[in-house]
Amino acid sequence: MDSPGGIAVTVVMLVLIVFVVIVLVRSVRIVPQARAGVVERLGKYQRTLNPGLTILIPFVDRLLPLLDLREQVVSFPPQPVITEDNLVVSIDTVVYFQVTDPRAATYEIANYIQAVEQLTTTTLRNVVGGLNLEEALTSRDQINGQLRGVLDEATGRWGIRVSRVELKAIDPPHSIQDSMEKQMRAERDRRAAILTAEGTKQSAILTAEGQRQAAILKAEGDAKAAILRADGEAQAIQKVFDAIHKGNPDQKLLAYQYLQTLPKLAEGTSNKLWIIPSEVGEALKGIGNALGGANPDPRSGDLFGPGPDAGKQPAS
Numbered sequence: 449m450d451s452p453g454g455i456a457v458t459v460v461m462l463v464l465i466v467f468v469v470i471v472l473v474r475s476v477r478i479v480p481q482a483r484a485g486v487v488e489r490l491g492k493y494q495r496t497l498n499p500g501l502t503i504l505i506p507f508v509d510r511l512l513p514l515l516d517l518r519e520q521v522v523s524f525p526p527q528p529v530i531t532e533d534n535l536v537v538s539i540d541t542v543v544y545f546q547v548t549d550p551r552a553a554t555y556e557i558a559n560y561i562q563a564v565e566q567l568t569t570t571t572l573r574n575v576v577g578g579l580n581l582e583e584a585l586t587s588r589d590q591i592n593g594q595l596r597g598v599l600d601e602a603t604g605r606w607g608i609r610v611s612r613v614e615l616k617a618i619d620p621p622h623s624i625q626d627s628m629e630k631q632m633r634a635e636r637d638r639r640a641a642i643l644t645a646e647g648t649k650q651s652a653i654l655t656a657e658g659q660r661q662a663a664i665l666k667a668e669g670d671a672k673a674a675i676l677r678a679d680g681e682a683q684a685i686q687k688v689f690d691a692i693h694k695g696n697p698d699q700k701l702l703a704y705q706y707l708q709t710l711p712k713l714a715e716g717t718s719n720k721l722w723i724i725p726s727e728v729g730e731a732l733k734g735i736g737n738a739l740g741g742a743n744p745d746p747r748s749g750d751l752f753g754p755g756p757d758a759g760k761q762p763a764s
Contacts, residue, residue, distance in 0.1 A: 470506070471506045474504065474506040474507070475503055475504050475505070475506050476501070476502075476503060476504075477497070477501075477502050477503075477504060477511055478500070478501055478502075479497045479498065479499045479500060479502065479514065480499060480514075481499045482499070482516065482517045482518050483499060483514045483515065483516060483517060484496055484497065484498065484499075484514065484515050484517055484547075484550040485497035485511050485512065485513075485514045485515070485550070486511075486512045486515075486550055486551060486554050487504065487509050487510070487511055487512075488509070488510045488512065489505070489508055489509050489510075490508060491510075493551065493555065494509065496550050496551055497511070512554060515547050515550045515553060515554070516547065517546070517547055517548075517550075518546070519544055519545070519546040519611060520544070520545055520546065520547075521542065521543075521544055522542070522543050522545070522561060522564065522565070523540070523541075523542045523616065524540070524541050524542075524543070524565050524568060524569070525540070526538040526539065526540045526617070526619070527539055527540075527541070527569050527572065527573075529572060529573050529576045529577070530573075530577060531576060531577065531579060531580055531581050531584055532577065532578055532579055532580045532583075533580045533581055535581050535620060535621065535624060536621065537576070537581065537584065537618055537619060537620050537621075538617075538618075538619040539572060539576065539615055539617070539618050539619075540615070540616035540617040541568055541569075541572060541595075541613065541614070541615060541616065542613070542614045542616050543564055543565075543568055543599070543610060543612075543613050544610070544611045544612040544613070544614075545564060545599075545603065545608050545609060545610045545611065546608070546609050546611060547560075547607060547608055548607055548608065548609050549607030550607065551607065552605065552606055552607030553606060553607040553608060556605060556606045556607060557606045560603070560606055560607075560608055563603075563606065564599065564603060564608070564610070567598075567599055567602055567603070568595065568599060568613070571594075571595055571598045571599060572591075572595060575591055575594045575595060576591065579591075581620060581624065584618060585618055585620075588615050588618075591615060592612075592613050592614060592615060595613040596610055596611075596612065596613045599613060
């Protein structure tokens with residue numbers, strides 16, 4: 449059996465081992481990357497721990513909970529805000545911030561997340577309260593800029609930098625939403641009617657322009673065709689005239705050709721009056737002499753010679 453002295457020594461050794469382990473655990477600390485720790489010595493701020501291995505004095509130094517130095521995103525619940533035209537809208541906000549001074553974030557503010565939330569709500573009500581509903585819905589960038597400026601200035605002494613503020617949603621009352629939907633529907637219908645009318649107008653203009661161009665082209669074509677026909681007829685007449693003169697025609701041939709052209713004068717439906725030139729008689733005389741071989745009797749008035757009853761006596 450072990451003596452009482454040996455047991456006491458064993459107990460003391462175990463206590464010393466436990467004490468050494470506790471001292472080591474409380475003395476050696478590892479700070480992760482993008483984290484920071486505040487060390488208090490005897491209840492007073494001593495230093496700020498950076499990422500890595502550090503040694504503390506046990507029972508003298510105390511390490512406060514580590515702070516996250518990464519940029520944080522906090523979405524706050526919807527807040528009711530009254531606009532300038534006395535309408536209550538619900539606005540959701542999202543704030544992006546980062547701890548830049550662990551000491552100030554620890555000792556200057558008790559709960560910086562809650563402080564940022566309350567400051568955001570107050571500033572949002574002040575900014576939106578000076579705008580009407582339409583301005584609040586269409587001026588998000590302006591509201592975001594004003595919120596960021598106020599929050600960054602106020603949280604700077606807390607060791608926090610607000611990098612961005614976004615309005616996630618602006619929800620007006622349901623009655624206002626219905627009115628806005630009706631207004632937008634009417635506006636879309638008006639724009640559709642304007643576009644339809646404009647399209648019809650452009651179509652009519654293009655159709656009329658096409659018809660005008662077609663009429664112009666047709667008239668130009670008809671004019672060119674008429675000119676070409678006239679040129680052809682003129683060339684044909686010139687060739688006939690040249691051929692006749694080259695052939696040295698006699699009086700009989702000319703009279704025969706002249707009579708052949710007379711029926712063509714009556715082909716038109718508007719020809720109601722004939723004007724026979726004086727040369728027709730001479731032409732007929734020439735034809736009669738050529739065909740009958742006898743001189744016309746001037747007393748009978750027959751241009752082609754005596755008729756079949758020329759030698760008969762009149763009955764008594």
